[in-house]
Amino acid sequence: MRFPVVLKTTEKIVETAKLYYLVASNGIFQVRNTPTHRSVTRAERDIPDLLSETPRVDLLFPVLPASLLDGVIAFFNEVYWCHRGEAIVVLFFNPKTQEYRAEVPPQIISGYYDSRGRWYTDYHLDYGRVERPDGFIRFGTIHSHACMPAYSSHVDCEDEKFEDGLHVVFGSFASAELTRSASFVSNGQRFHVNADDVLETWVVSECPVPNAWMEQVECVEEPAWQQGDKSVENERLESTWSDSGKALRVVTAEVAEDDGH
Numbered sequence: 333m334r335f336p337v338v339l340k341t342t343e344k345i346v347e348t349a350k351l352y353y354l355v356a357s358n359g360i361f362q363v364r365n366t367p368t369h370r371s372v373t374r375a376e377r378d379i380p381d382l383l384s385e386t387p388r389v390d391l392l393f394p395v396l397p398a399s400l401l402d403g404v405i406a407f408f409n410e411v412y413w414c415h416r417g418e419a420i421v422v423l424f425f426n427p428k429t430q431e432y433r434a435e436v437p438p439q440i441i442s443g444y445y446d447s448r449g450r451w452y453t454d455y456h457l458d459y460g461r462v463e464r465p466d467g468f469i470r471f472g473t474i475h476s477h478a479c480m481p482a483y484s485s486h487v488d489c490e491d492e493k494f495e496d497g498l499h500v501v502f503g504s505f506a507s508a509e510l511t512r513s514a515s516f517v518s519n520g521q522r523f524h525v526n527a528d529d530v531l532e533t534w535v536v537s538e539c540p541v542p543n544a545w546m547e548q549v550e551c552v553e554e555p556a557w558q559q560g561d562k563s564v565e566n567e568r569l570e571s572t573w574s575d576s577g578k579a580l581r582v583v584t585a586e587v588a589e590d591d592g593h
C-alpha cells in the first residue's frame with residue numbers, strides 16, 4: 333500500500349487517508365488519524381514503499397587547467413616566501429566557453445614579530461570582494477595553507493558553508509612536496525572530491541606573478557593583547573625560516589579530509 337504524500341501550503345488539506353505524509357517547509361511529517369487520537373509527528377524512520385536516496389554530487393565541469401594552476405601556485409608560493417602566509421584566489425567559470433578565470437581579492441594576513449624581529453602569521457586570512465568578470469559565474473575558491481598541509485579545516489568548512497562551488501586547498505609550501513585537497517559544496521553540503529578528478533596534471537614551473545596580484549596582499553600586525561605567548565609556536569615554525577625555499581616543488585600527496593582543526 334502506498335501512503336499519500338501531501339504538500340503543506342496555504343491550501344486546505346482534505347484528508348483522504350488515515351495515515352499520510354506531509355511535506356512541510358521544515359521537514360517531512362507523518363499524520364495519523366486513529367479512533368483515539370490524531371497525531372502529527374516527524375517522519376524520522378523510512379517511509380514505506382519509497383526508495384532510499386543518498387546525498388551525492390556529479391561533477392560536470394572540466395578540470396582546472398594546468399595553465400591556471402601554474403599561476404595560482406606561483407602566487408601562493410610567492411606569498412608564502414615573502415610573508416609566510418596563506419593566500420586565496422576566487423575562481424570564475426564561463427559556462428559558454430568553458431573557460432576558468434582566477435581573480436585575486438584584497439586580502440589581509442595577520443601576524444606578529446618574535447623577539448628577534450621575525451614575522452610569523454596565524455594562518456588566518458581575511459579577504460574582500462572581487463569583481464565578477466562578464467559572462468562568468470562565481471565558481472569557488474583556491475587557497476593555500478602556507479607551511480601547513482592541505483585539508484579542509486574547520487574554518488574552511490564554516491566559510492564554505494555559505495559558498496556553493498569548488499574549493500581547492502594547496503599546502504606544505506615549506507616542504508619538498510605540496511599537498512592538495514578538494515571539495516565541492518552544494519546547497520551548503522560539502523562533498524570531498526578526489527583532487528585528481530578536478531585538477532589537470534601539471535608540471536610546476538617558475539611562473540611570473542603579476543605585481544597586481546601581490547599588491548592585493550597586505551600584512552597587518554596583531555594588537556599585542558591578541559598575541560599571547562607564542563614561544564612554543566615560534567619554535568615549531570622556526571624550521572620554516574630556512575633559506576632553502578623557493579625551489580620548485582612537485583605536487584603529489586593528497587591529505588585526507590580532517591575537520592578536527
Ligand SMILES: [Zn+2]
Nearest residue numbers: 477485488501
Ligand atoms: Zn584553509
